[in-house]
Amino acid sequence: MGIRPTDSDVAAALRTFGLRLSTLRREAAVPVGALAGNGGIPVGRTQLYEILGGRVQTPPSWDLVQALVQHCRRHAAARQRVLSVPVDLAYWRREHGFLVQLCDRARAEEDPTAVPAGRTLTVQGIYRGPVSPAAAGPPAYLGVVTGDIRQVRCADVWVNPENTDMIMARPQEFSVSAIIRYDGARRDEAGRITVDTIADELEKKVAPIRPVAPGTAIVTGAGELRQRNGVRYIVHTATVHGEPGTGFHPVRGIARCVENVLLELDGLDLDLPERSCVLFPLLGTGVGRGDVREHAGALTHSAANYLRSARRSRIGTVLFLAYTDLELQACLAALGEAGVVVRA
Template sequence: MTSGATVPDPAGLHTLQDLAEAFTRLRRRAARKGQVQLSVRDIAARVQRPASTLDPYLRGVRLCPADAYEDILRVLGVRPDQLRPWLDAWERIAEDAATRSAAAASPARSTVLPYNETFEYRISGAATGIGLVTGDIRRVTWVDVWVNSENTEMRMSRYEENSISAIIRFEGALRDTAGHVIRDDIANELERAVAGRRPVPAGTTVVTGPGVLAARNGVRYVVHVAAVRGEPGEGYRPVADLGRCVTNALVAAEELSGVASILFPLLGAGVAGGAAAATARTMVGAALDHVTGRRHSRLTMIYLLASTAEERDACLRVMTAIPRLSPGDG
C-alpha cells in the first residue's frame, strides 16, 4: 500500500462522480508495487466477482449493490470501524441517482438565464482571479479563450443539438445570409488535428482557432478538452477525472500568446448528466491548484459558465464556501 496516502472523506460524497473519484484515490492508495492504482482484475479476484461487472461501478457509470460496495471498500483498505460513514454515503448517492432519474424522465427542462451576470473572486496570495458568468455563452464578448467540453472522439455536436459544443461549432462557422453554414471552420480544424488518432485519452486538449467567434465575440482560441465519453446505447457520461481536464486546459491556455482570460462550461454537466455542484467543486479545486502551483500565470481570470439558475446557485454555493476566495469587483 502506498505510504503516506490518506483515505478520502466519505462525508463529501454525494454523487456517482464523487464516488468514482474516491474509488480512484483508494485504488491508488492500495496499489501494488509497479502499479499506479490497484487494477480492476486484482479487485475482482479478491471479491470474487467478474471484472466486467465491477468496472462500471468503479468508474461511476452505475451504483454497485450494497454488498458489493462493502466488499470493494474492504479490498481497498477501508477498515471495518471506518465503514459506517461510507455506508451513509452509499445511501446519499442512491437517493441522488433516483432523483436524477426522475428528473430525466420529466419533460421539463431547465431554462437558460435570459441575462448575463458576472461574479468575480480574488484568490488569496495570487494575481489570478476566479469567476462565474451566467446565462447564454453567445452573449459573452470579453473572454479570450472558450473551453469546449468535447467527447473522447473529438467530434463536435451537430448544429441542432443542445450543447456547448454545438453552439461553439455553429457560432464559429461562416454562414450565408440565410443562415446556412458554408464553412465549418472550428470543426474542420479540430478534425484535421485529431485525424487518425481517435479516440483520444480522457483529458486530452486540442487548440483551434475561433472561426467567426473572433469577430463576433472577441474569442482568440478554443480549447477542446475530452471531458465526456460516449458508449453505444448508453449516451455520454463525464470522464472520471474532470480535475485533470481543467488542469490540462489551463496549461494549454498558458502557452497561448495574448491570452488573459478563459471560460469553462461545467464539464460533463450538460448532455452527459454530471451533477452541477460536484462538477463545480472539482473544477474550482483544480483551478485553485493550478494557480497555486504556478509562480507566474498569464491568466488574470478563470471563469466558469452557469447557463441556468440551478447551475448558478450551485457554483455560487461552492465559491462562497471556499475561504481562499473573497468577492472582487465583478
C-alpha cells in the same frame, strides 16, 4: 449548459434520421421487401416503412440501422450506384448516438423524479473574486458568468467540452459544442454553413490520434467567434465518453480537464494578452448528465489550485458559465468552499 429538447425537436430528429435512411435505400435501389425480415432486419414491411418515414416515437435499434446500411452499401456497390448519403458505419453510429441522446434527454425532462433543471438565466452577470498566488505577483481571479454563452464577450478563450472522439456536435444539437461550431463557422446570407472552420481544424489535428485520452486538451482557432465575441482560441477537452446504447458519461477525474486546459494554454506560444480570461462551461453536466453541484465543486477547486500555484501564468481570470439559477447557486457555493470571496 444544455437547451432542453421539446417533443417537436424529438419528432423532427426522428423524421430527419428516418428520411436519411430512406434516401440511402432509394439511391441504392434496394426494395423495401428485400430488407424487411431479411439481412438482419427483424421487422416487417409496415414497420420498416414507418421507420424510414420517421413516423416513430423512439429511435430504431443500432443493429437494425447497421444491417440496413450494410445491405444498401453492398447493393449499391454491386450495381455501381452513386450515393449522396454516406455508407460509413462510423458516421451512422455517431448520428444514431446523437438521436438516442436527444430522446433520452427529452424523456428525462418528462420524468417528475428527475433533478430540476433550474430556471434559465437571461441576464448576464459576472461574479468574481481574487485568488492569491503562492508566489509574489498580480492576483488572479476566479468567478462565474451567467446567461447564454453566445452573449459572453469578456473571455479570450472558450473551453469546449468534447467526447473522447473529439467529434463536435451537429449545429442542430443542444450543447456548447454545437454553438461553438455554428457561431465559429462561416455562413451565407441564409445562415447555412459554408466553411466549417473550427470543426475542420479540430478534425485535422485529431484524426491521426483518435480516440484521445480522457482529459486531453487541443487548441484551435475561434473562427468567426473572434469577430463576434472577441474569442481568440477554443480549447477542446475530452470530458465525456460514449457507450453504445447508453449515451455519454463524464470521464473519471473530470477536474483534471481544467488543469490540462490551463497547462496547454500556458505551454503554447499563443497570441494571448498577458492576463487572459478563460471561460469554462460546467464540464460533464450537459450531455454527460453529471451532477451539477459535484462537478462545480471539483472544477472550481481545480482552477483555484492552479491559479494559486507558484508558476507564472498568463491566465488572469477563470470564469465558469452558469446557464441556470441552480448552476449559479452551485458555482457560488463552490467558490465559497474554495475560499474565494466574490463580488458582482
